[in-house]
Amino acid sequence: MTRYFIKRLLGGLFTIWITTxxxxxxxxxxxxxxxxxxxxxxxxxxxxxIEQIRRNLGLDRPIYEQYIMYMGRVLQGDFGTTxxxxxxxxxxxxxxxxxxxxxxxxxxxxxMVVGVTAGFFAAYKRGTWIDTTLMTGAIVGISxxxxxxxLMLISIFSVRLGWFPVSGTNLNNLVLPALTLGLANAASxxxxxxxxxxxxxxxxxxxxxxxxxxxxxxxxxxxxxxxxMINVVNMLGLQFTYMMGGAxxxxxxxxxxxxxxxxxxxIFQRDYPTIQxxxxxxxxxxxIVSIVxxxxxxxxxxxxxxx
Amino acid sequence: xxxxFKLTKRTAQRQRRSLxxxxxxxxxxxxxxxxQQTTTTTSPSPGTTATEGGTLIWARYGDADSLDPHRxxxxxxWQIFDQIYDTLLAFNxxxxxxxNLAREWQxxxxxxxxxxxxxxxxxxxxxxPFDANxxxxxxxxxxxxQNPSVTRGAWGPIExxxxxxxxxxxxxxxxxxxxxVSFMADPFASMICDSNQELGDQFGVSQAVGxxxxxxxxxxxxxxxxxxxxxxxxxxxxPVQNEGAAYLDRLVxxxxxxxxxxxxxxxxxxxxxxxxxxLDDLDAIRGNSNLELHVAENTGQNFFFExxxxxxxxxxxxxRQAVAYAIDIDAALxxxxxxxxxxxxxxxxxxxxxGNDQEFCGQYSYEHNPDRARQLLAEMGYSANRPxxxxxxxxxxxxxxxxxxxxxxxxxxxxxNAKIETMDIGTLNARVKQENERTSGISTFDMMDWAxxxxxxxxxxxxxxxxxxxxxxxELDKLLERTRTTVDATQRREAVNxxxxxxxxxxxxxxxxxxxxxxxxxxxxQVQGFKIGPFNRPVFNDVxxx
Numbered sequence: 001m002t003r004y005f006i007k008r009l010l011g012g013l014f015t016i017w018i019t020t021x022x023x024x025x026x027x028x029x030x031x032x033x034x035x036x037x038x039x040x041x042x043x044x045x046x047x048x049x050i051e052q053i054r055r056n057l058g059l060d061r062p063i064y065e066q067y068i069m070y071m072g073r074v075l076q077g078d079f080g081t082t083x084x085x086x087x088x089x090x091x092x093x094x095x096x097x098x099x100x101x102x103x104x105x106x107x108x109x110x111x112m113v114v115g116v117t118a119g120f121f122a123a124y125k126r127g128t129w130i131d132t133t134l135m136t137g138a139i140v141g142i143s144x145x146x147x148x149x150x151l152m153l154i155s156i157f158s159v160r161l162g163w164f165p166v167s168g169t170n171l172n173n174l175v176l177p178a179l180t181l182g183l184a185n186a187a188s189x190x191x192x193x194x195x196x197x198x199x200x201x202x203x204x205x206x207x208x209x210x211x212x213x214x215x216x217x218x219x220x221x222x223x224x225x226x227x228x229m230i231n232v233v234n235m236l237g238l239q240f241t242y243m244m245g246g247a248x249x250x251x252x253x254x255x256x257x258x259x260x261x262x263x264x265x266x267i268f269q270r271d272y273p274t275i276q277x278x279x280x281x282x283x284x285x286x287x288i289v290s291i292v293x294x295x296x297x298x299x300x301x302x303x304x305x306x307x
Numbered sequence: 308x309x310x311x312f313k314l315t316k317r318t319a320q321r322q323r324r325s326l327x328x329x330x331x332x333x334x335x336x337x338x339x340x341x342x343q344q345t346t347t348t349t350s351p352s353p354g355t356t357a358t359e360g361g362t363l364i365w366a367r368y369g370d371a372d373s374l375d376p377h378r379x380x381x382x383x384x385w386q387i388f389d390q391i392y393d394t395l396l397a398f399n400x401x402x403x404x405x406x407n408l409a410r411e412w413q414x415x416x417x418x419x420x421x422x423x424x425x426x427x428x429x430x431x432x433x434x435x436p437f438d439a440n441x442x443x444x445x446x447x448x449x450x451x452x453q454n455p456s457v458t459r460g461a462w463g464p465i466e467x468x469x470x471x472x473x474x475x476x477x478x479x480x481x482x483x484x485x486x487x488v489s490f491m492a493d494p495f496a497s498m499i500c501d502s503n504q505e506l507g508d509q510f511g512v513s514q515a516v517g518x519x520x521x522x523x524x525x526x527x528x529x530x531x532x533x534x535x536x537x538x539x540x541x542x543x544x545x546p547v548q549n550e551g552a553a554y555l556d557r558l559v560x561x562x563x564x565x566x567x568x569x570x571x572x573x574x575x576x577x578x579x580x581x582x583x584x585x586l587d588d589l590d591a592i593r594g595n596s597n598l599e600l601h602v603a604e605n606t607g608q609n610f611f612f613e614x615x616x617x618x619x620x621x622x623x624x625x626x627r628q629a630v631a632y633a634i635d636i637d638a639a640l641x642x643x644x645x646x647x648x649x650x651x652x653x654x655x656x657x658x659x660x661x662g663n664d665q666e667f668c669g670q671y672s673y674e675h676n677p678d679r680a681r682q683l684l685a686e687m688g689y690s691a692n693r694p695x696x697x698x699x700x701x702x703x704x705x706x707x708x709x710x711x712x713x714x715x716x717x718x719x720x721x722x723x724n725a726k727i728e729t730m731d732i733g734t735l736n737a738r739v740k741q742e743n744e745r746t747s748g749i750s751t752f753d754m755m756d757w758a759x760x761x762x763x764x765x766x767x768x769x770x771x772x773x774x775x776x777x778x779x780x781x782e783l784d785k786l787l788e789r790t791r792t793t794v795d796a797t798q799r800r801e802a803v804n805x806x807x808x809x810x811x812x813x814x815x816x817x818x819x820x821x822x823x824x825x826x827x828x829x830x831x832x833q834v835q836g837f838k839i840g841p842f843n844r845p846v847f848n849d850v851x852x853x
Contacts, residue, residue, distance in 0.1 A: 036733075085511070254565075269733065
């Protein structure tokens with residue numbers, strides 16, 4: 001178990017390292033230079049001055065040199081400052097990270113509660129109108145873009161009914177973005193739960209459990225649900241990554257002050273230190289979550305052991 | 308200077324629709340941009356009068372990059388500088404330069420010295436006095452090559468800044484710099500207090516000390532900037548009526564990136580002012596008696612065509628002129644924008660900027676003339692079987708995609724096949740420069756926009772090597788240099804005219820329209836006294852909430 005954990009940890013670090021290299025290469029592939037963009041439109045600075053600022057920022061060096069210098073600083077905990085406005089990058093990210101995590105976790109809870117419940121009942125009532133209705137809903141849920149769903153929710157619950165604020169980063173405003181993100185993902189979870197449950201419900205041990213006279217609720221909760229959930233929990237890690245990614249769109253719609261929104265803005269401004277910092281933090285969170293979930297997986301299903 | 312500034316204020320039509328049932332389709336239609344309006348109201352009962360105090364929330368699509376005026380030049384940033392700091396001079400409503408922190412100024416005959424005499428008894432937000440030392444501190448910091456200042460070029464060839472006495476400060480230049488005096492009225496030249504030096508890295512991040520009408524309380528980056536009124540504010544030159552401190556207690560500048568969400572926030576009354584509402588939903592604002600639309604004019608913004616001249620066909624003046632004759636700008640504007648939002652612009656520098664003269668530019672501008680365009684193309688050997696193939700690029704947003712689509716169809720009518728490429732402004736800037744440095748491939752032209760408060764913009768764009776390494780000529784350089792070194796207003800106007808004539812008759816810079824970028828605002832009707840000064844500067848000194 002410990003060996004497995006260490007192996008996973010090293011694998012995780014390797015993943016993060018590869019990600020930083022890929023991102024550094026990719027952002028330099030996009031045309032446009034941060035200093036030039038900063039000066040574009042409504043600015044008067046000579047090309048020599050722009051060149052000097054690029055030199056000050058180290059942007060005139062080869063990419064690999066910039067990368068090594070950057071990683072050297074990061075290992076000492078220095079994420080640098082934004083090119084635009086000279087703000088400390090780590091501060092910018094850490095102030096926002098809890099907001100994104102809060103949104104992602106709340107959405108994940110909504111996804112699990114709604115998705116698993118719907119999938120479970122659809123499987124249990126297989127072939128009935130309940131099954132059909134729930135699965136039709138799931139198809140709609142998968143097809144609706146979260147951008148549109150978000151605006152719909154604002155239109156109904158904020159503008160018409162006045163129940164929730166339109167924007168802002170506080171608990172009051174958490175409901176609508178979390179619903180937007182949660183419902184879209186609940187749709188796919190419900191389909192997975194349904195097929196997994198159908199599998200389990202047709203197993204011999206289900207018939208045995210019923211044959212020995214176990215109450216239906218016990219049959220379902222002890223034998224069907226727990227076994228059916230293994231696949232779903234396995235998918236949790238993937239779901240969480242979706243949540244973090246999907247948060248970028250939802251954060252924009254609801255003006256939720258998370259790191260995704262910062263990332264988009266930085267990409268448009270080619271603010272390399274911010275983009276790199278974002279990816280580093282993002283990759284770290286995803287790696288940690290997936291390790292934790294793997295350990296959780298073994299705990300739920302004792303048949304699984306790591307060695 | 309003779310331009311006129313007026314603020315178009317469209318009082319919303321009073322019109323309400325009762326909503327019978329909330330069918331899903333109806334909601335769908337409304338949120339997708341139709342004019343279905345909501346009747347949620349938080350407005351006060353009629354007859355209430357404006358009072359002092361209170362908080363106004365201003366929602367914008369993005370955040371400031373920094374509160375340090377030497378660190379960034381984005382509109383989102385300088386519109387905040389404009390609240391926290393003040394400038395030595397100011398633009399009045401008719402765009403003339405008037406005294407502000409400086410009660411008088413004098414330019415030496417040879418144009419190499421500018422002396423300012425400051426008002427007495429001015430204080431910074433932290434209570435320290437504001438005097439000539441603060442001016443010197445600001446200028447030295449802005450032009451210090453050790454400091455990564457982004458406004459250095461705009462200050463001109465400063466040799467030294469001398470404090471003559473606490474109320475008098477003198478700028479000495481290596482050579483005359485005509486754009487300096489107007490720069491002193493621009494937020495990029497915001498005066499910062501020398502006590503900021505003690506703040507170190509925190510200046511512009513968590514703290515900012517100025518003399519402006521609003522003082523910084525807190526800045527939650529990406530979320531909101533909270534400003535309180537400066538109770539000691541004295542108006543010297545700002546284009547407002549209120550002579551003292553602002554009427555409001557607090558001004559909160561909030562970030563709401565999505566336009567539909569901003570509009571929803573205005574509709575619910577969660578925010579009282581938004582910039583850049585969705586342009587397709589302006590009827591929802593006009594049709595709502597609780598909301599008012601404000602359109603800024605004389606912003607100094609100029610949308611124009613420029614061409615890649617490093618290769619055929621646009622290295623030939625006839626190809627550039629053919630494009631200029633082929634397009635029908637007025638028709639395109641009617642398709643792309645609601646009436647009254649933008650105006651056709653005939654000069655390379657826009658309305659509101661010194662030297663803009665529609666009549667003068669009209670003599671050299673290109674009116675819609677498809678026959679002339681076809682004739683020029685025929686001379687170059689193009690025909691119906693052999694159309695001219697080019698790429699038309701522009702940046703995304705503010706209905707620019709729609710503009711270029713109309714242009715595309717107009718160009719097709721004379722035999723120019725233009726492929727459209729739209730991209731974010733950062734990419735476009737890089738791309739235009741790249742295209743100018745390439746000597747092969749399909750040629751490009753682009754719809755670009757720049758904003759500046761002085762005709763010096765033309766120098767920045769077109770003096771070799773130019774902003775994008777585009778069209779260059781020694782003759783044009785000479786004309787441009789004269790606009791920089793000529794200090795006398797009448798002579799400078801002539802110099803600017805010469806440049807505009809050159810750019811137009813050589814079809815280098817084809818002006819299209821103004822303003823066109825982040826110039827539409829909407830308020831709750833309860834907001835009284837909101838004003839957008841020249842060059843797109845929202846001012847809140849006169850604002851009261853009803």
